[in-house]
Amino acid sequence: MKALRALRGLSTLSTLTQKTHVCSIPLYRFYASEPQQQNPIDTAEDSDDVPAFDSNDYTLPTRGFDSDAKRPKQPTWDEAYRTRADQKIFGIEPQKQSSQVVVQDEEERRATLLAKALLHAALEKPDDVEEEDMVVKEEDQRSLSVGIIGAPNAGKSALTNFMVGTKVAAVSRKTNTTIQEVLGVMTKGVTQICFFDTPGLMLKSSGYPYKTDMNVRVESAWSSVDLYDVLIVIFDVHRHLSKPDKRVIKLIKHLGAQAHPKQKRVLCMNKVDLVEVKKDLLKVGEEFGDLPGYERYFMISGLKGSGVKDLTQYLMGQAFKRPWDEDPITLTEDVMKNISLEVVREKMLHHIHQEIPYTLDHRLMDWKELRDGSLRIEQHFITNKQSQRKIIVGKNGSKIGRIGMEANEELRSIFKRQVHLILQVRVT
Template sequence: MTTHNTKSGKSGGPDDPSDPNGGETRCGFVAVIGAPNAGKSTLVNLLVGAKVSIVTHKVQTTRTRVMGIAMKGQAQIVFIDTPGIFQPKRRLDRAMVGAAWMGVDEADQTVFLIDASVGLNAENQAILDGLVQRKAKAVLALNKIDLVKREKLLELAATLNESGAFTDTFMISALKGYGAQDLLDHLAANVSPGPWMFPEDQLSDMPQMLLAAEVTREKLFLNVHQELPYATTVETELWEPTNDGGVKIEQTIYVARDSQKAIILGKGGQRVKVIGKSAREELVELLGCPVHLYLFVKVRERWQDDPARYRVWNLDFNA
């Protein structure tokens, strides 16, 4: 096991021209796993150099596997941002956790991201046990190191490495960028020689219609409190070009009950207007063109038991 100390300063980003592997093209898949709110999406977005996965302060925001594509010299690293691994209670929970472990099984490398300020709690212990049971080797990344004293970080790293599941350990802050370049360099150096899987300028495998729905769902999480966002889903129903060189997008926010619909609409429809305005502004930035976004809120009882919803997210309905 090798521990990599954090360098002062931020990551140089995936477009750093240095190439640790010479001129030979290399490519590999890296699964990023961890408990909900460990910072997986923040880390993937940082390493890719663009927003490919939504981020909120709420746990279990990511519902499906999202691929973010980073370039490091001649190495293409395809990051799989997985849903947080937790003790599932519902069908959707089981499908999300199943998708996370499938990411591990399919990847060439795995990064286990742990919130260092939380430490080895029950959720992280369960994930560690899962790695050990699979006899999977992973890279340990201790995140949010700026919130923890050095002595506790070293103690936590030593405890985790007793499992024998880790080949290397990195101390990082995904939010501030500390240590991320070292992690990217290591992953790039360990992908196998071979052709790239995606064009050099592609950042994600997510279809634009699904990405747009995810952006709106992120704004839902940020503007609606308590448990309600978990009872909602967003689907892009229409995507068509407009005369001003932009795109018209119609999306439906599905809820399970009429009372939930009223909360999302807000008094006089004000809350859904705020959600729509925020989503539209981000989509303009992401798509680089005018966006005409129209949101509708509808009740669809038991949508979490509809197999069609799971196909949209590439989740296993029977997990």
């Protein structure tokens, strides 16, 4: 092992793990299990030690996996009276008790079958595949590490999400939403592909990478670029057509004409769905088609999926005979923590339109798997300005409430279990 482990060492994922470790500061009044003295929404604007959002204060629709989900309502009337009324008013002869039981059993059986089918579908295990066939021996395993690099907003996260099939990286209309590398894993047959969604690597106008301030993470991404088996360089072809994108030219120049000897480089012209005159794509194809150092180029829409199948097939073909790095089904706790941060961050970016999200410290403070299988996740947004806190919390807690509800709902559907999400906005 493993190029990938070495790569991880370099990647910001490890920084994330350190950054998001469960903090041991006393979180006295944050615990939702304590009786709420006041409605948190009433106080959310003024006090920062009461949870700004606690999913326990909201009624979220229950789902199939909810252990507390109520069974279908039983009749509240007395069956004997109902039978007599049916007989007298509608002339319906009473049914034998035993057949009612049979009908109920049949319904339960069907519900069980449906639940099983849904579980099967969720695990993407085709019906005709036996359990033994799902286990791939280590000596048969093939794997590939893929880095995706491009200017901010080029569509790296959307492409990763589409290929991996679950929402692992925040997708947003704003730039630089990817604050750290998010590992996405796609396992098909004997092949496993690990995707690394790099932060929007930026270049100064001089064509050199930034070296200062928040760009420590960017530096880390630059230094790990050569370690991937395949490097996907992606750019927004729609944007490039309306106004040639100098950042793309600079990025390509910076990477050089020669790929690392152990690496294959491909170019992805993304967002083709936005290009109305398809002939225009030929122009870009001509401009970038023969770039030295690039093995292939693909015209894709990472969001809508066109061309992604070809890209996936190409990547599958590049995989090496090498043991997998990740369990194909179980999400590791670190990945889940990462997903929880990404989902909340994405919702925040969607609802807060000011620039503050980039100056905000966003931390995972507590992660607990409770006895009933549910997850308790507590995250804090930390700012040094009271005014920023007010914007994030919103009037009567409306903003943070929306963010929290949407994130909670999405996390429940990703993790397939109940999630108790607590969001806190603190001023330091």
